[in-house]
Amino acid sequence: MTPQKDGGEVTLYVAEQVDPGYERQFEVWARSILDAATAHPGTLGTGLLPPADPAEPWHLLLHFRDGDAYRAWQHSPVRAACLAAAQGHHMEVARRELLGMEGWFASTAAAARSRPAPRWKMAAASTVAIAPLTLGANLYLTPHLDALPVAARSLLLAPVISVLMTYAALPLATRLLRRWLFPAAAVATAAPPRERTWPAVGGTAD
Known part of the structure; x- marks a missing residue:
């Protein structure tokens, strides 16, 4: 591809x-x-x-x-x-x-x-990951930013939520929901391994 x-x-x-x-x-x-x-x-x-x-x-x-x-x-x-x-x-x-x-x-x-998870499953997992972040931001951060305009509050909160989503919440949600997101991988892990060779593409690594 x-x-x-x-x-x-x-x-x-x-x-x-x-x-x-x-x-x-x-x-x-x-x-x-x-x-x-x-x-x-x-x-x-x-x-x-x-x-x-x-x-x-x-x-x-x-x-x-x-x-x-x-x-x-x-x-x-x-x-x-x-x-x-x-x-x-x-x-x-x-x-x-x-x-x-x-x-x-x-x-x-x-x-x-x-195989990639269906988009509706990815959307559901993303919701699971982002819901506690937005709730926490509204409970603990927004009250301290009331004096700022709405646009300024949004610009401050967006990178915080984005970083936490990318590096913490989404990886954790993916691990917790991995059997639901990737059932084929779970079955393959449970089954006895079979020797299989994949052709390399474009070099030995990366």
């Missing part, structure tokens, strides 16, 4: 299978390439999800402002240098580009590797 130029935010998800005994070496390399991506223009954030079981892959998440920023990272000399510095002992086994709201829900390994 190739993100459209005006398709909004893009989240890149990559799964890497690491040879036993090389986990620390891979983690150092993975964090170096994620740090490089974080410093790249248009990157909104990155994440590294270690496996719950040693036999499972590691998961890398890179969140970009739009398709142009994503493509700029893919073709950047910095990314090429990071890939060239890889020492081996790990192999890309899955890659997905998640567009728009789908990327918000990729904060867990189960969410990232499963």
Whole structure:
């Protein structure tokens, strides 16, 4: 899948299978390439999800402002240098580009590797996440801002709620509701693992 130029935010998800005994070496390399991506223009954030079981892959998440920023990272000399510095002992086994709201829900390994949740479920989960934030803001923050005009209060509250929503409330709601949002992933986790190979796309990682 190739993100459209005006398709909004893009989240890149990559799964890497690491040879036993090389986990620390891979983690150092993975964090170096994620740090490089974080410093790249248009990157909104990155994440590294270690496996719950040693036999499972590691998961890398890179969140970009739009398709142009994503493509700029893919073709950047910095990314090429990071890939060239890889020492081996790990192999890309899955890659997905998640567009728009789908990327918000990729904060867990189960969410990232499963099919995107239906939009109505994402809307419901977002409501669960944002409801306590707006309630808390109205109870504890708004009374202290009564002297300000409505527009000024809104401009102050919006970034606070947005940050808490992105980094705290929504990841927590996704984890609590993961079996409902991603039932296929829950079934796959409960079932005995089957060996499966995914073709790598566009490089060994990221």
